[in-house]
Amino acid sequence: MAKIKTGIIGTGFSAQSHMEALSRVSDAEVIAIASRNREKAEALAERYGIKKAYGRYEDLIHDPEVEVIHNCTANHLHFSLNKMILEAGKHLLSEKPLAISSEESAELAQLAEQKKKVHGVCFNYRHYPMVEEARQAIQSGHLGEIQLVFGGYLQDWLLYPTDYNWRLDPEKNGPSRAMADIGSHWCDTVQHVLGHKVTEVFADLKTVHPIRKKPKRDVETFHQPAEADVEDVRVTTEDCGVVLVHFANGALGSFTISQVNAGRKNKLFFEIAGTKSALAWDQEKPNELWQGFRNEANRHLLRDPALLSGSAASLAHYPGGHQEGWPDGLKNLLIRFYQSVQMANRGEDWKRSRTFADFHDGHQIMKIIDAILKSDREKRWVTVSE
Ligand code: SOE
Secondary structure (H helix, E strand, C coil): CCCEEEEEECCCHHHHHHHHHHCCCCCEEEEEEECCCHHHHHHHHHHHCCCEEECCHHHHHCCCCCCEEEECCCHHHHHHHHHHHHHCCCEEEECCCCCCCHHHHHHHHHHHHHHCCCEEECCHHHHCHHHHHHHHHHHCCCCCCEEEEEEEEECCCCCCCCCCCHHHCHHHHCCCCHHHHHHHHHHHHHHHHHCCCEEEEEEEEECCCCEEEEECCCCCCCCCCCCCCEEEEECCCCCEEEEEEEECCCCEEEEEEECCCCCCCCEEEEEEEECCCEEEEECCCCCEEEEECCCCCCEEEECCCCCCCHHHHCCCCCCCCCCCCHHHHHHHHHHHHHHHHHHHHCCCCCCCCCCCECHHHHHHHHHHHHHHHHHHHHCCCEECCC
16 A cells, blocks of 8 residues: 655654654555754754655645644644644644643634544553453443542753743743643543543642743753753743543542643543542653452553553554553544545545544634633632533
8 A cells, every 4th residue: 555645844842753654554654754953854854754844844745745744843833733723734743732622622623624634643541452441341331330530740841040942932832831732631531431521620720930040042842951051031931730620421539730740741540430440640651551349359551462452452563561651642643644645535424433633623722721711810700601
């Protein structure tokens, strides 16, 4: 089967992780990369053996050879580039958050629907085998009625006031930082596992460092500033926060989001309790799923395709004991996305078997973020708009 020709926009952490994952997706071939900094695009093109490097995003978007585009730019470019890509009639996988406001994401979701191309948002945590196993257990009724959900997403890469990255700049990032960047992942993953949406939120957000030291040169996500040449800047977005939630099935929940929790590198975790049993998962131990029982011993199910349900087993590529993690979850998302592109190219209904988040899901998450910001401002429960 002919490979699908892909273009990547961006050269940072996300673009590079997409390229690495794509090198393990047999249907796709990256043929172009674009950055406003042409030298960066050329350097990555050389490293990954990509034949075209563009210094203008528009040139990649309008390259007739490019069929699928991954938008791996900073948040403030998501809306305008996603719109241009959809208008150019390409399949599109956008980094999250889909846009920086729900007005923008509404427009994108509507446009994506009209264009009939495959559209996805990079909510990668859905695609871990043990997350799918949790979803299967809940959908099959093993937990009974779901009553209570809690968890969070904790990191420490912005712990010190000397930590800086474009996400601290609201012009590039948008009005919400920790919630839009990683709270969005928690909401997407948990809603997917539960099969129920968040309907109301009550949020309390905190900016731990209202002043940070900004290096005069750009710093990549998860990297330390290398130089002492810094300036003080005011920070208006949240470093951490707690949110109470109600789900559509009546379940109660809460989650804690932080980019300033020492020692927590990328801890997305959830525990879900039903009337029969409970389960818990932690991204820092992604190959395990805890199952809790009242009248029998609790279990730690290990990721082993021989022991998982069919749909979870299909996401596990190595036998038990051969650990898989973050890069593999992203690979699974891309495999699913490119299967949909193949279906769309054959004129089939790609939405039928879709498991990745599409632009409608991305828009719904933006509405949750808007509700969280409003709730924090007004100190009250806020309904997530329909
Ligand atoms: C930084 O917080 C970040 O790279 C997020 O932007 C990603 O979405 C998350 O998966 C890992 O952390």
